Amino acid sequence: MPKAPSIVGRIVESALGRPTRVLRVAEPAPGFLHLDLRAEPPAGGWQPGHEVQVRVTRTEARRYTVRRVEEPDRIHVLAALETGGPGALWLRGLRPDAEMTLLAARHVPLRQHGRRRLHLGDGSALGTFDALTADQPDPLVAVEASAESVPALAREWPGFRFVPAGGSPGDTLQRWLDSAIEGGALAGIDGALLLGHAQSLQRQRRALVDSEVLDRRSITTKPYWATGRVGL
Ligand SMILES: Cc1cc2nc3c(=O)[nH]c(=O)nc-3n(C[C@H](O)[C@H](O)[C@H](O)COP(=O)(O)OP(=O)(O)OC[C@H]3O[C@@H](n4cnc5c(N)ncnc54)[C@H](O)[C@@H]3O)c2cc1C
Structure with missing residues (x-):
């Protein structure tokens, strides 16, 4: 749902929205943002590699990935910000204690092949x-x-x-x-x-x-x- 009328965005948000609070924001390297989030888990719980979306404007959403699950309702996300797009702009504006909504369904792991x-x-x-x-x-x-x-x-x-x-x-x-x-x-x-x-x-x-x-x-x-x- 990268771009959708705002009514569709609101419907998706009411179905998949997980109330989320920003705990910590850090810049591990220039152009990268680390987010430490307290987020209500979706069905099946948070998993490393879980795909999430955020509505960054009334009509646009952007996708990110759960990097680490620290507690059942505490997750980390790493974002690359050198896009100049609304997703990067929105993430740059986040501060500790901000309330937001992550959109997430049950985790579907990537199908991977091989061992090495x-x-x-x-x-x-x-x-x-x-x-x-x-x-x-x-x-x-x-x-x-x-x-x-x-x-x-x-x-x-x-x-x-x-x-x-x-x-x-x-x-x-x-x-x-x-x-x-x-x-x-x-x-x-x-x-x-x-x-x-x-x-x-x-x-x-x-x-x-x-x-x-x-x-x-x-x-x-x-x-x-x-x-x-x-x-x-
Ligand atoms: C399943 C999935 C998981 C993802 N997980 C992550 C994640 O964990 N962390 C993360 O940082 N990104 C992740 N992404 C990528 C992220 O959603 C895109 O980079 C997104 O386009 C960023 O939105 P934006 O609004 O900042 O830029 P947009 O408005 O989408 O794009 C603005 C311009 O920047 C270009 N652009 C977009 N992304 C990049 C980039 N990364 N580097 C350079 N140029 C770019 C576009 O081509 C366009 O010209 C994921 C994408 C998918 C599909």
Whole structure:
């Protein structure tokens, strides 16, 4: 429901709305916002990787992901804010004690493949990768993010690989992927999760399949945003 008449938004909100209070807001790296929220759980409870929506204007909603579940009614979300869109603007305005409504249905986990997985994405996917790899001792995660955010992100997630964005979205991560394929660094992976910029993840999937590192069925893709589109 990225864009809908306000009456539809209100109906969805009354069906799926979870009353939520902001406990803490932090900026773990330039352009990233960490939200610590007290939120009434939906049916089945909150789960890491749970998809949520917020109504950011009367007619527009934006999607985010639960990064961590700290208590049954306490969750964390990580948002990348360098979009200039109404979602980023709305999130930037949140302060501790603010009341809001999260829209959430019962959690439907992403269908993933393999045991030793490659995770590729941009800042919008970082919270999801954090959620989905929390129980893995040595996760294989590469994320493209703005050059100024990379040092702080690398400190916060020392096990993840961060590459500084440059050129068009996905270009640097694609170079990283091409050289990882070329150098044999992906030997042993049997699945991949590609999230974030739609056009980039198509390129990444093509590189993995064409190089025969993975077959198409072992790759899960989920676009989070696309060039030329708002609010996927
Ligand atoms: C299932 C799902 C889960 C998601 N979870 C998260 C999450 O946990 N954290 C998170 O940060 N994002 C997440 N996203 C992505 C987020 O919903 C989008 O980035 C959204 O477009 C942001 O809305 P906006 O109003 O700020 O920008 P929009 O108004 O949608 O877009 C404004 C402009 O910015 C571009 N744009 C949009 N997103 C990005 C981006 N990330 N980087 C650079 N340019 C961008 C658009 O193409 C457009 O040109 C998720 C998306 C989906 C579909």
